[in-house]
Amino acid sequence: MxxxxxxxxxxxxxxxxxxxxxxxxxxxxxxxxxxxxxxxxxxxxxxxxxxxxxxxxxxxxxxxxxxxxxxxxxxxxxxxxxxxxxxxxxxxxxxxxxxxxxxxxxxxxxxxxxxxxxxxxxxxxxxxxxxxxxxxxxxxxxxxxxxxxxxxVPDMAAADARMAKAFSTDVDGISLDELVGGFGVAEAALAALRHRGMNPAESTAFIQGFGSMGGAAARYLARAGVRVVGIADVHGVVSNEGGLDVERLLLTRDRSGAIDRTQLRDADRIEPGDRWLQISADLLVPAATSYCIHAGNHAEVQATVIAEAANMPITPEAEQALDLRQVTVSPDFVANSATNAWWWWVLFGDIDGSAEQSFEKISTRIGALSDEMFARATEDRTSTRTAAFAIAIERLADINTRFDAFALTR
The missing domain is CATH 3.40.50.10860 (Leucine Dehydrogenase, chain A, domain 1)
Structure with a gap:
């Protein structure tokens, strides 16, 4: 294929x-x-x-x-x-x-x-x-x-009940459906840090974009001990070398993911948006637009690990340069795949729609996929994206042999 x-x-x-x-x-x-x-x-x-x-x-x-x-x-x-x-x-x-x-x-x-x-x-x-x-x-x-x-779906009544449960569940002030994708990104980022031998409790992170993906990723990275030292939103950058109060900023942001600047503490800094790559951090989470890391700015990347919460945030030319610098990238179709998979796990009945089963399933799957990707990359001496791509292609070929392209049953 x-x-x-x-x-x-x-x-x-x-x-x-x-x-x-x-x-x-x-x-x-x-x-x-x-x-x-x-x-x-x-x-x-x-x-x-x-x-x-x-x-x-x-x-x-x-x-x-x-x-x-x-x-x-x-x-x-x-x-x-x-x-x-x-x-x-x-x-x-x-x-x-x-x-x-x-x-x-x-x-x-x-x-x-x-x-x-x-x-x-x-x-x-x-x-x-x-x-x-x-x-x-x-x-x-x-x-x-x-x-x-x-x-x-064989039983839509049961599926509707699971979906209703999933979409009515609140987790510490935020609906579950707005958290699952970013939780998966955080799990992918933590797996990448472990792969690099880095202790989350001694690591720092910068989050570009503070919507559902970036906001939830920031929450669960912070809860894992990672110090979130900077966040970029539509209005610019807020930063603090000692760590931002992620939970406070998360619960007071607006619907577009913009941070309420009145909630910042005295030690927090407000900086121009074009400084988002200049804030020193071990982990970078691009969670906004595609192609935001490119030939013109990849040299400014200071992180050792990048977890792609956005789709296609790194151009091929930029990623090649980052790979030569030994920057570890958890690619989008692994790192940010939990939102899509979670929806189907609930609808088709692999999980019941509860927060407990949702987080457990995401943690298990993203962790296993990440470990498989890193092992494949090491064995094949290739990039993480190439390794993940090979895994996905093999599974796609298996799907094609088992299921018809057009009919619900083969």
Whole structure:
């Protein structure tokens, strides 16, 4: 199976490397252009969120869809209720803060409705909130943004009960569904620190982005003893060499992940946003935009370990340079895969939707995947991304032999 890594996907591809389906949408009431890429189907289904940002491109969505294929495949466990889906992604080139964004979102979803109904299970991503998706889905006459997957669930009443439990569970002031992804990132980061022989209690971290992924990652890194010395949000950077009060900042941030500066302590510093790579830390967690570490700034990276909470935050050229500097990277399709996997574990019945089972399953799976990746990288003398990619491709090949691409049963 010949596939390209997500952050290296380009406009040209071989027949075996090409996506299953690409759709381009042009809004008739604004300048927005939207894309949907279905990279692969498994049992007629695919999974991947929808993002909105000015400058979003077809190539970006193509790479993100490939990343979803890998995130799904790498969690394949023969005998589990959850059978991984194919990978997909939606993207809209439009400013999500524009007053017209809600209408753009609804018109895009209306255009994609037949695919959402039958093939594409989707939800929030960068620049798009799930509650906005849910409102639009109802207005266009669909029942759920993941209704296509319901055809593969044998007992929807039991599944609905598990999902209701999962989405009504609060963990220390934050809903469980907003924590699982960042908890997985924290587990991946801690595994990477252990791999490098670093003690979390003696390590520091910088978090770029303080939304659900970055915020939860910061919480659980801090609870593991890591000193979070800096956080970047949409307004800039806050830092403290002695460690920020993560919990206080987390519980007082706004819905967009912006830190309330009135909650800072006297020793906390406010700095410009362009200084985010200049804050010294052992661990860097990019949890905001794609391609934020690139040829022009990779030399500023001071961390020994990077855990990718965002999708495709490092360009291939930058990662090659970081690899030569022996910076350990936990790639996105391992580190930030827990949100997607958790949803399906709950829906299909591998866990009951409780916080206890959710955190236990994520910790076990991300820990095992990380250890397997590091062992493979050491054995093959290759990068962690290449090692994880090889593991995912092997599991994808196994899925392809066991399940039909189009039918729910083989």
């Amino acid at each position: 010949s596939l390209t890594l997500p952050n290296a996907v380009t406009e040209s591809a071989t027949a075996t490397d090409s996506p299953f389906l690409e759709v381009t949408w042009h809004d008739t009431e604004s300048s927005a252009t939207g894309y949907l890429v279905i990279d692969r189907l498994v049992r007629g289904l695919c999974s991947g969120g929808l993002r909105m940002r000015a400058g979003c491109s077809a190539s970006e969505v193509r790479g993100l869809a490939r990343g979803m294929t890998l995130k799904e495949a790498i969690h394949f466990e023969p005998g589990a209720h959850y059978v991984p889906l194919g990978g997909a992604k939606g993207g809209i080139d439009f400013d999500p803060y524009d007053p017209a964004a809600g209408g753009v979102l609804e018109r895009y979803l209306a255009a994609m409705a037949p695919l959402i109904e039958q093939r594409w299970t989707m939800g929030e991503d960068f620049g798009v909130r799930q509650d906005a998706v849910d409102r639009a889905i109802e207005r266009i006459g669909l029942t759920s943004s993941v209704q296509a997957a319901h055809r593969a």
